Structure formats: structure tokens, C-alpha cells
């Protein structure tokens with residue numbers, strides 16, 4: 180067992196939004212802390228910090244996970260997508276565009292998580308049912324919209340992705 | 345979460361882990377699987393180990409396969425709950441387990457949480473699973489290392505520490521009815537234990553293994569003895585722990601139906617009950633008996649949103665729903 184592999188500080192190398200990043204950080208640093216404090220990617224929100232609110236959702240190899248519940252070091256070598264990784268320059272991701280067009284947000288705090296949940300869903304399911312849309316955002320709490328607008332935004336993104344709107 | 349005195353180690357294989365566990369100088373160890381139960385606890389509950397062993401790299405501990413003799417389902421404890429629901433062998437031989445995995449927490453958490461972590465999940469109480477500030481405001485209880493229980497009023501500072509924090513795993517009752525056996529490895533070698541014998545009648549710790557012991561496999565004898573079903577009572581269907589979970593297995597005994605029941609959420613450990621409806625003259629008599637037995641067998645306390653009496657009554661309601669399908 181080498182020194183680097185069991186210590187209070189560790190080198191953590193991740194693929195974040197397509198770039199390889201490498202930082203020497205405390206071994207018990209959570210993924211949300213790594214993203215926000217080491218990389219300055221503050222789009223990922225630190226809400227309740229215990230897995231209830233879902234606002235710290237990021238994609239790990241395409242699957243939504245809660246970055247407050249995991250150590251950064253446990254994602255060594257994996258592909259992490261945050262909200263900052265979706266747009267191409269000035270061009271919003273189609274799901275982001277749909278949220279803007281449909282008014283699927285108010286204060287915006289949960290929006291990065293909602294959008295990432297929807298991106299993951301639409302990657303697996305081009306024509307999601309209303310139930311699948313509800314299910315995909317069921318682990319993220321929104322305190323302002325009442326969810327309807329968010330669901331409509333995701334449905335619009337799905338329709339557009341299939342070329343129907 | 346910056347734990348100043350905790351080291352993290354990520355072994356690559358079971359062999360590497362075994363070699364290290366044999367050394368006596370490891371200090372206090374805790375295994376980290378998905379982290380969805382442990383990480384909030386480390387942030388808030390303050391029982392901090394010297395060494396956190398993150399298991400995520402140990403491939404041998406993940407996945408589902410059939411035993412060479414084809415009569416046991418072998419489940420790696422590191423199998424993610426989302427994976428369990430999709431797993432063809434589970435769908436074919438133990439579909440209800442995949443369905444119940446889909447009732448745990450939220451979609452994101454199910455992408456991280458593991459089967460092993462689920463059956464080892466810590467017991468919960470409204471006075472304990474709170475922020476540091478909240479717990480500080482009314483003083484730490486036995487489970488938080490203090491000298492009082494806020495739930496049992498007559499516990500005093502000189503009482504033996506009796507904690508009634510409740511058992512909350514959704515998978516355990518279903519696995520117990522399937523006669524699940526665990527394979528556990530430790531410094532002393534390998535041992536086997538029936539899952540039902542893993543739990544103790546106290547809430548200070550949920551399931552507790554001996555120091556340095558790790559769960560390496562769950563084994564389910566096939567075919568399952570009875571038809572297993574599960575119902576869960578909770579306020580927020582999208583995310584909450586079970587306030588009450590009822591698992592039912594119906595089997596045949598000399599031409600009569602026997603109902604094996606296992607409950608979660610209402611006591612310090614899973615509670616197993618058996619009912620023989622054919623011993624009662626009418627269905628009404630039978631349901632009265634279920635209500636009486638439920639009243640005697642579990643002691644739910646005011647630990648979550650539902651009043652204890654309501655939870656007791658809901659045992660028969662959920663059981664009826666499961667058995668009669670209404």
C-alpha cells in the first residue's frame with residue numbers, strides 16, 4: 180500500500196466536463212466541495228448537504244448522483260458532468276433552452292439539478308411518459324414552481340429532440 | 345466534509361483488503377460503500393473512524409450471479425440498487441427485490457446506494473438524525489454519546505443506555521423472508537450467518553459486525569419458499585425512509601396458507617411474525633388476531649410523522665392489501 184493511497188490528503192484526478200483535472204485535496208472532501216471550492220464550478224449547489232434536497236446532482240458517467248453524499252476520491256478517473264458542461268459556448272443545451280422557453284424555473288437554485296436529471300433521462304429515453312418525467316425529478320426538491328413548469332419544460336425538450344416542435 | 349483525523353484507503357481487490365485487515369494496527373475502521381447513509385452520519389453524528397476503507401474499486405464485491413449448482417442467487421454487497429432493479433437474474437428469480445430496491449430513497453441515491461449498505465444501514469430517530477445545532481439544543485442522547493434518551497422519558501442519566509432508534513432498511517425484510525444468508529470475512533476468517541440473526545434488540549447501532557469484518561456476499565436459496573410482496577408507508581412517496589414496511593411471504597403448509605411477515609420501521613430490528621388464517625373461523629376473527637398480535641409484538645414510538653397507534657393499525661391494513669390484493 181503506497182503513501183498516496185491511504186492518507187489524509189490525496190491526488191484526485193477527474194474528467195470534469197470533458198477536461199482532466201487533478202488536485203491534491205483532503206481525502207474526505209466530498210465531490211460537491213471539490214467541484215465548488217477547488218474548481219469554482221458553483222452551478223452545483225450545496226443545499227441540505229445530507230441527500231434530501233437533490234440540488235447537488237451531477238452526472239457521473241451519465242447517471243445522476245448526489246455529489247454531497249460521495250467523496251471526490253471515489254470518482255477517481257470518472258467522467259463528471261456539471262451544469263457548466265452542457266452549453267456549447269453561447270449555445271444552450273436543448274434541455275436548458277426548453278427550460279428558458281417554457282419558464283421552468285423561478286429562483287433557479289434547483290435548476291442545475293433539474294436540468295441534469297432531464298438530460299440523463301432523455302439520453303436513455305427519447306419519448307418519456309409523464310410518469311417517467313415525474314420520476315426523473317422526484318429526487319430534487321423545488322420550493323417555488325410547483326413542478327408543473329419543470330415537467331412541461333422536459334416534455335418540450337423531449338418533443339424537440341424527436342423533431343416534433 | 346473535512347475529517348481531520350480520518351485517513352481514506354481505496355483497496356483495489358479483496359486480496360489487498362484481506363492482507364491489511366490481518367494487521368492489528370489499523371485503528372478504528374469503517375467501510376464506505378455508496379456512502380448515502382454513512383456520509384451524512386460522518387458529517388452530523390460525529391462517530392468518526394480513523395480509517396475509512398472505500399470499497400468502490402473492489403469489483404469482486406459487485407454484481408449478481410448464480411451459484412455453480414444453480415440453487416443459490418449470489419449477490420455482491422456492492423451491487424447498486426439501480427443495478428439490482430435492472431439485473432436479469434433478479435428479475436427472473438427474485439423480482440420483488442428489484443421492485444423494493446426501486447422504492448428506496450430517490451433515483452440519484454439509488455445510483456449510488458448499495459445492497460450491503462442497505463442491510464447495514466444505521467437505525468434512525470428524530471432526536472438523533474438532526475443537525476449538530478439541533479442536537480446540541482436538547483443535549484446529546486445515548487446514541488450521540490450523551491447520557492439521556494429523549495424518547496423514553498424515564499431513562500435517567502444513571503440508566504443503562506437503552507436506545508430505541510428504529511430499524512429502517514427496506515430490503516432487509518424481503519431478504520429475510522427469502523432466507524438470505526450472509527458471508528462475512530474478518531481477521532478470524534470467513535463465517536456465515538442468517539440475515540435475520542444479524543440484528544440486535546437495541547438501537548445504538550443497526551447491524552453490527554465484529555471489528556474489521558466485512559460483508560462479502562448475500563446468498564439466496566432458490567427457488568424462493570413462498571411468494572413475497574412488500575408495501576411501504578411513508579409521507580413523501582418520492583424519497584422517505586419507511587415509517588412502516590410490511591413484507592409478506594405466502595407459503596403452503598399441508599394445503600393451508602401460512603403468512604410469514606417481516607416488518608421494518610417500527611422497532612429496533614426487523615420483526616418476524618407468522619399467521620395461520622385457517623385456524624380462524626372467519627376472516628374477521630383472523631384480522632382481529634392480526635391486530636392483537638401487531639399490538640403486542642411491536643413498540644413503535646413517536647419517532648417520525650405518524651403516531652405510534654396509527655402505525656400499529658397500518659400493519660394489518662398493509663398486510664390485508666398484500667394478501668387480499670386490495
Ligand SMILES: Cc1cc2nc3c(=O)[nH]c(=O)nc-3n(C[C@H](O)[C@H](O)[C@H](O)COP(=O)(O)OP(=O)(O)OC[C@H]3O[C@@H](n4cnc5c(N)ncnc54)[C@H](O)[C@@H]3O)c2cc1C
Pocket residue numbers: 229230231374375376377378379380381382383384421422425447448449450453456457458459460461462463464465466512513514515553557558559560583584585586
Ligand atoms: C434522503 C435519503 C433517503 C433514504 N431513504 C431510504 C429508504 O427509503 N429506505 C432505505 O432502506 N434506506 C434509505 N436511505 C438510506 C441509504 O441510502 C440506503 O439504506 C442505502 O442502501 C445505503 O447503502 P450505501 O451503499 O450508501 O451505504 P453506506 O452509507 O456506504 O454504508 C452504510 C453502512 O453499511 C456499512 N457497510 C456498507 N457496505 C458494507 C460491507 N460490504 N461490509 C460491512 N459493512 C458495510 C458501512 O460501514 C455503514 O456503516 C436514505 C438515505 C437518504 C440520504
Ligand code: SF4
Pocket residue numbers: 468469470471472485486487488492493494495496506507508509547
Ligand atoms: S431512542 Fe436512541 S436515538 Fe432516540 S433519543 Fe433515545 S437514545 Fe437517542
